[in-house]
Amino acid sequence: ATGTQTQHEPAFPAPSMASSSVANSVSGGGNDVGVLAEGVSRYGVPVKWAPALSMVPADAPTIVLANEYLDALPVHQFRHTKDGWREILVEFDDSPSSPHHLQFVLAPRVTPPVTAYIERSGLYNHLKNPTDQQRGEIGIEICPMGIAAVQEVARRISQCSGAALFVDYGQNGPYEDSLMAIRNHKQHHPLYMPGECDLTYQVDFSVLQRTVALSSDSVCYGPVTQS
Secondary structure, three states: OEEEEEEOOOOOOOOEEEEEOOOOOOOOOOOOOOOOEEEEOOOOOEEEEEEEHHHOOOOOOEEEEEEOOHHHOOOEEEEEEOOEEEEEEEEEOOOOOOOOOEEEEEOOOOOHHHHHHHHOOOOOHHHOOOOOOOOOOOEEEEOHHHHHHHHHHHHHHHHHOEEEEEEEOEEOOOOOOOOEEEEOOEEEOOOOOOOOOEEEOOEEHHHHHHHHHHHOOOEEEEEEEOO
């Protein structure tokens, strides 16, 4: 596993689940609408859990510890073809020989995720026009919710200081096809037993570094290995 540390010096979905150790309401108003749970720490500090990071006040230093959080978020897969970038989708497979009765297929045309994440986000400008050597041979996985989470945390740290540590399996670069299903501690095809397996992927820490640089003045360190 590797980790990226962010410290003070695009239309992505908002991250969910957060906790707040400040005394005022996590909803930012006069009541605790939206609070999932609350209590008091052993040191007498009020603690409240919110369903979204956006509901936690951003007027105090932010400390985030995220252990294997990013690799549990949904991931999109794309492949470059002679017609440009296409999203990989899931389709029914009625063939008697199909072990999963589902299959991966390329979208016949450009889908909104291609436009939003590859063409307009600014995070993948180097992929807009692949070289002749790369053309038709490259793919990439993109996790919009992971990018959004790091983006929000970086902005908060930039505004009121703080630090964040993200620990996950991954590398300092993109993956083409790391998506997998995990069941009973064994790795399976991603379409194996839908709803009965955990889906996970390998985290691209390089895009998280670019996210921090483009969305805040926070400084990113890493990634570094556990060893």
